[in-house]
Amino acid sequence: MPDAIPAFKQQIPSQNSDRDILAETPAYDLIELFFFAYRDFVSDPDRILDEYGFGRAHHRVLHFVSRQPGLTIAELLDILRITKQSLNRVLKELIEKDFIESRMGTSDRRQRLLHATPQGHDLALKLAKLQTRRIMRALSAASPEAKAAVSQYLLCLIDPDDREHVKQLVFGPEKT
Amino acid sequence: MPDAIPAFKQQIPSQNSDRDILAETPAYDLIELFFFAYRDFVSDPDRILDEYGFGRAHHRVLHFVSRQPGLTIAELLDILRITKQSLNRVLKELIEKDFIESRMGTSDRRQRLLHATPQGHDLALKLAKLQTRRIMRALSAASPEAKAAVSQYLLCLIDPDDREHVKQLVFGPEKT
DNA sequence: AATTTTATGTCAGCCTTGTTGACATATCTC
DNA sequence: GAGATATGTCAACAAGGCTGACATAAAATT
Known part of the structure; x- marks a missing residue:
């Protein structure tokens, strides 16, 4: 991947105080903007998920499964960084309501390969488009x-x- | 599609494809990067908050109070977008453990003006610096x-x- | 002065989504 | 065949959201 242009990459090393200030002065603006932006960014999907009886946890699972058909449980756990018990709770609901289906692995039959159903893809796309509108x-x-x-x-x-x-x-x- | 106001119904036809792509193709990269970045961004403070018996909710409250001494309950509720009951639970703990103090308003004595104690400011700054390091x-x-x-x-x-x-x-x- | 509105506090109970720990099953690997 | 691995499941608990109802003091309005 392309590195930044070297001339822009470095700071001026001449003044130590500059470096200290950079290291020690909190970037309150970026910290707070990140909080507010994330707060509003997730609020769009929330409203729609409510209509389906789903929450944010369902959204995350559905999103990544929809994006990567055939995703395994282990891979999903690694992406979400939650326990399998937490995942299983929401995944079970998504499967029961027919938004995701779980197929036995072909090469390794212990694995479950997760796929979004047509209904699942529709919802995932609807939510992604909502967020995309905000991004654009x-x-x-x-x-x-x-x-x-x-x-x-x-x-x-x-x-x-x-x-x-x-x-x-x-x-x-x-x-x- | 239902009727629209004719003059506004469409843009210049030649550029329709561009606009449609912008409107319809999900920005998966920015959506997912935002998720992963936020996930890791909040993980730094989490580790330290644990040592104090605090969670993310405490962090948010402490952060904004530390940044804006004299913040009122109503203003804080508006920033965090949670209910007063949710806020009160964590605020009470922060006050009990002497990280925040609540003073009666001067002009309006119904209000509580929130201030971080020295200990509170220390913790808030420590967490902000941690996040600033990542940002920098x-x-x-x-x-x-x-x-x-x-x-x-x-x-x-x-x-x-x-x-x-x-x-x-x-x-x-x-x-x- | 009486009434109403506002700012806050509090009790009680519920929901979602995270956690830990223990145990079960099927399948793959050695 | 033995052990490791991928997943499922039960139970209990914690954090941090929520609603609804009610209480109090102080300000604002009439």
């Missing part, structure tokens, strides 16, 4: 390079150990 | 204009009705 509105108010900057920023907020994994999930397998 | 790491991997782009983006993700309010909270009262 925000991007359209910004510069053309904003999207790349925002993606890069969000990616680097993620724990370094996970970054490659997330990149694969989000942008698909590398073509190398 | 992410910004340093990006272009110099990234910070402005990210701020702008996050701000525009917020509900339009709230945007001015949040701007005031985050950037302070305008000098006009």
Whole structure:
């Protein structure tokens, strides 16, 4: 992946006080904007999920299953970072209500390969479009390079150990 | 599709495909990156809060009270968008453990003006610095204009009705 | 002065979604 | 065949949301 242009990458090392201030002065603006943005970002889906008797936990599961047909339980647990008991509760409801189906693995028959049903895909898409509308509105108010900057920023907020994994999930397998 | 006002029904036909793609193709990358980034962003404070017997809810309350000494209950409820009962549960604990103190309002004695104690400010600052470290790491991997782009983006993700309010909270009262 | 509205506090109970621990089953691997 | 692995399930608990009802003091209105 393309690194930042070296000339822009570094700070001015001449003044230690600058570095200290950067390290020690809290970035209240970005901390708080992140909170408010996330608060509103998840509120759109919430309203619709309510109509189906689902919550945010159902949304996360449905989203990733819809995006990656054939996802296994273990992979899903790794993405969501919750316990299998927590996952199972919401997954069971999604299966019972016919939004997700669970097929036995072919190569390893212990695994469950999760797939969204047509109904499941519809709901997932509906919710994704809602959030996309909000995103597009925000991007359209910004510069053309904003999207790349925002993606890069969000990616680097993620724990370094996970970054490659997330990149694969989000942008698909590398073509190398 | 139901009737629309004819003149507004469609844009210039030549650009319809562009607009449709923008409106209809989900921005999966930004949706998912936002999820993963938020997941890790809140995980740093979580570890420390645990040592104090606090959770995320306590963090939010302490953060905004520490940032805005003299905040009232009503203002805090408006920021957090939770019920007073939910707020009261965590606020009571923060007051009992001497991280926040509640003073009677001077002009309106029904109000409670919330202030962080020295201990409260210390913890709030510690957590903010932790998150700032993550933010700075992410910004340093990006272009110099990234910070402005990210701020702008996050701000525009917020509900339009709230945007001015949040701007005031985050950037302070305008000098006009 | 009496009434109404507002800001806050509190009790009681419920829901969602996270947790831990223990145990069961089928299947794969060695 | 033995052990490891992927998943399912039961039970209990905790955090942090919610609603509804009711209480109090102080401000605002009439």
